[in-house]
Amino acid sequence: MEGEITPTPTLPVDTRRHVPRTDAVLADPRLAAAVDRLGRGVVKSVLAGVQERARAGELSPSDVAEETVAALPATASALRPVINATGVLLHTNLGRAPLSAAAREALLAASGTTDVELDLATGARARRGRSAIEALLGRVPAAEAAHVVNNGAAALVLAATALARGKDIVVSRGELVEIGDGFRLPDLLVSTGARLREVGTTNRTALADYASAVGPDTGFVLKVHPSNFRVTGFTGGVGVADLRGLGVPVVADIGSGLLTRDAALPDEPDATGWLRAGADLVTASGDKLLGGPQCGLLLGRADLVRRLARHPLARALRVDKLTLAALEATLRGPATPVHSSLHADPGRLRERAQRLAASLRAAGLDCRAVASEAVIGGGGAPGVALPSAAVSLPASCAGPLRQAVPAVMGRVEQGRCLLDLRAVPEDMDDALAAAARQAGEAAAAPPVGSRPAASPGVTPAPGRSPGSGRDLGPSAAGRAERTPPTGAHDPRGR
Numbered sequence: 001m002e003g004e005i006t007p008t009p010t011l012p013v014d015t016r017r018h019v020p021r022t023d024a025v026l027a028d029p030r031l032a033a034a035v036d037r038l039g040r041g042v043v044k045s046v047l048a049g050v051q052e053r054a055r056a057g058e059l060s061p062s063d064v065a066e067e068t069v070a071a072l073p074a075t076a077s078a079l080r081p082v083i084n085a086t087g088v089l090l091h092t093n094l095g096r097a098p099l100s101a102a103a104r105e106a107l108l109a110a111s112g113t114t115d116v117e118l119d120l121a122t123g124a125r126a127r128r129g130r131s132a133i134e135a136l137l138g139r140v141p142a143a144e145a146a147h148v149v150n151n152g153a154a155a156l157v158l159a160a161t162a163l164a165r166g167k168d169i170v171v172s173r174g175e176l177v178e179i180g181d182g183f184r185l186p187d188l189l190v191s192t193g194a195r196l197r198e199v200g201t202t203n204r205t206a207l208a209d210y211a212s213a214v215g216p217d218t219g220f221v222l223k224v225h226p227s228n229f230r231v232t233g234f235t236g237g238v239g240v241a242d243l244r245g246l247g248v249p250v251v252a253d254i255g256s257g258l259l260t261r262d263a264a265l266p267d268e269p270d271a272t273g274w275l276r277a278g279a280d281l282v283t284a285s286g287d288k289l290l291g292g293p294q295c296g297l298l299l300g301r302a303d304l305v306r307r308l309a310r311h312p313l314a315r316a317l318r319v320d321k322l323t324l325a326a327l328e329a330t331l332r333g334p335a336t337p338v339h340s341s342l343h344a345d346p347g348r349l350r351e352r353a354q355r356l357a358a359s360l361r362a363a364g365l366d367c368r369a370v371a372s373e374a375v376i377g378g379g380g381a382p383g384v385a386l387p388s389a390a391v392s393l394p395a396s397c398a399g400p401l402r403q404a405v406p407a408v409m410g411r412v413e414q415g416r417c418l419l420d421l422r423a424v425p426e427d428m429d430d431a432l433a434a435a436a437r438q439a440g441e442a443a444a445a446p447p448v449g450s451r452p453a454a455s456p457g458v459t460p461a462p463g464r465s466p467g468s469g470r471d472l473g474p475s476a477a478g479r480a481e482r483t484p485p486t487g488a489h490d491p492r493g494r
């Protein structure tokens, strides 16, 4: 039982006085350097845990310094890198889009003092984030102007506050979505002092519904892409192109941040397409399909963007230099990890899964390569299944995998822990294999004093088809047929 440790016969019964004192251990040059790097509190708390284990007889007092050095975290933040092997490309619990190397470098370079609001040529103050805005407009020439705020919700709040406070926002009943974790678009919009004027029904809304609701009290018509669910059957909506004729501004929330059409996601709206269709303002997230940092994009008519940017609320929603740097590098830089995952070649994923499975089998693990299906998640492309491949391990590995370094998050399906490779960059395969070996050992022989593994925490498998999990022997190539998922959406994937 935890806490009840029988003293090991080879150790003195009272090891307490032999456990080196904190000051003495911290004098070790390696730990003194760690104090400079991580801060005294961080190092002391790691040391305290190691001393506790020594007192409990789990390790020799002479190893306390060594063990503490080994247990030090990589950074002074408790946030740990996690390999996303869930098969959900944009996993909200894992921070949505992973940044490209270009974005990470730009972010780091901007993290000291930087010319975010200064013209170095003249020494005068300059427009904050101007180069990120230029990059955005370079990618979306259909927009006259752009503004960046903290996230997609903030973009909507700013638009509603600046354009519709005390007025009506006319919106289809079928588009009043819950974004996730209990945040509902209608509540968000009403919190700004705007009134919601719902039109149509859940499944069908006609242009006449909008037309009869629009009047002198209308702030704007809102078009929302229902990005985390699909309504099928007897449905009907009104496109942006038809809404433009109503004589009031059309604000369109695309959600995902796709700037231009992506052939892999034919039903996903993009900023350019909706602006060309007649939207006056498009709002989107930066950390979904765009693959950048968390931020909210506002693109469209220059006069409207200016009104938003000059509204007092804009100051409360403004982004920091780190976000601006990462966003600009995402926009100007090479393909993002999200883009690479989305367009990964299923054959290549299969080869990687087979290679990883073979190496883990050679290390003695119960492991095989299986067919899998990945999803976009994070509020994008509901119902789209991406053929993928996974490494299948015993479900008992799930907990130890999360505790490995780096941590690995898979998903448990039909009694197996699947490590789906679609969202795992190929250069992480070796780290993934190392983590799986650690986890395999831990699952086979839990160390003394370790907590029993909690129930294998897993991502619910959104809309998995029964095709997922089939063996991927070499002869299975090409067998991974696409089975459309049931249309269920992942409540945690946003």
Ligand SMILES: *Cc1c(COP(=O)(O)O)cnc(C)c1O
Pocket (backbone or CB within 6 Å): 151, 152, 153, 154, 179, 224, 225, 226, 227, 228, 253, 254, 255, 256, 284, 285, 286, 295, 296, 378, 379, 380, 494
């Ligand atoms: C994700 C999403 C939002 C919220 O964006 P955040 O960046 O998460 O604040 C709003 N609307 C739609 C349609 C979305 O998909």
